[in-house]
Amino acid sequence: MRALSKATIYCLRALMYVASKNEQNNYVSIGEISDELDISFHFLTKTFQTLNQHGLLESHRGPHGGIILKKASKDIYLIDIVHILEGADFFDKCLLGLPGCGEREPCPVHNFWKNVKGNLQLEFRKTSLQHLAKAINTGKMRL
Amino acid sequence: MRALSKATIYCLRALMYVASKNEQNNYVSIGEISDELDISFHFLTKTFQTLNQHGLLESHRGPHGGIILKKASKDIYLIDIVHILEGADFFDKCLLGLPGCGEREPCPVHNFWKNVKGNLQLEFRKTSLQHLAKAINTGKMRL
C-alpha cells in the first residue's frame, strides 16, 4: 500500500535531511540533497518550487544558494507538506472511490476506514521535521 | 489518500454486487455488472480474468454465461481480492518507500505506520462479501 506519491516522499526525505543538518542561516543546495539522497535533481527542484510557492521554504540562486526552511523544523509538521503536495482533501476520500455516499448511512467499512484515515492524519499532524531529524541524528533512521 | 487501485475497487464493487444478488447457481453476466455499476466492460472483463486464474471465480461463455463466485460469499474476504490484485506484499511497505530499513531501529513513524497497515489488514481480513452484500440489501450502502 502506497499512501504518498513519489514527489511527496522525496520532499519529506529531503526536508528531513535539511532539518537534520540544522543549519541556521545557510542555504542547502538542491544538488547536495539530490546527491546525498539519490533523488533526481530536476524532479526535486520542481517539487520544491511548489513548496516554495506555498511559503514552506525559501530559495536563493547563485553560489551558496539553495533552499532553507522558512520556519523552525519543530514548527513544520508532516501534514503541512502532505497538504501542499497531495491536496487538502487527502484524508477525505472513500475507500471505494465513490463520491461520498457515507455518513448518514455508512457502509460496513466506512467507520473503520474513517478511523484509519483519522489515525494517519493525527500522526502527520503531530510529527514534526525536528522530531524526525532527531531520529536521523541519533542513528535511528537513515534516509 | 487512495489505498487501492481502480482495478481493485472495480472488482470489489462488482463482487459485492454479485454477492448481493445471491444467485446460487446462476452466472451473472459481466455486461450486466458493468451496466449496473457503470464500469468499463472490457476493463472489468480483464481484471476478472485475473481473479479467475486465481480460482476466486469461475466463468462461463455463451448465452446465460457470466461469472460466479467459487466459494460462498461468507467465505470470501476483502483481503483475498486485495492479495490477488495488489500483491501479497501490499501491507508490507515503508511509508517513505525505502527498502525496509526498519524493525531493528525503527524510525519515529515506523511503528505508527505499522499499526495503520495492521488495522487495515485486520479489517480486510474480517470483512466478507456477505457482510457487505447484507449492507447493500438493507439499503445501508449503494454501489
Place this chain on the structure above:
DNA sequence: TAAATTTGGGACAAATTAGTCTTAATTTAA
C-alpha cells in the same frame, strides 16, 4: 448447422505520474 451471446486475450490509446534535458534568470566572487 447456423446464429446469437458471452467471455478470452491481445493490441492499442489515453491519462496520469515520474523523470530528463535545455535554456533563462539570478547571484556570488574572482
Place this chain on the structure above:
DNA sequence: TTAAATTAAGACTAATTTGTCCCAAATTTA
C-alpha cells in the same frame, strides 16, 4: 565585468495505470 554556481521554468520523454477495440473461442438455442 566576467565566469561560475545555482534555482526557475517549461518542453520533452518514459513508465505505469486506466480504458478501448477487435477478433477468436466457447456455449446455447433456434
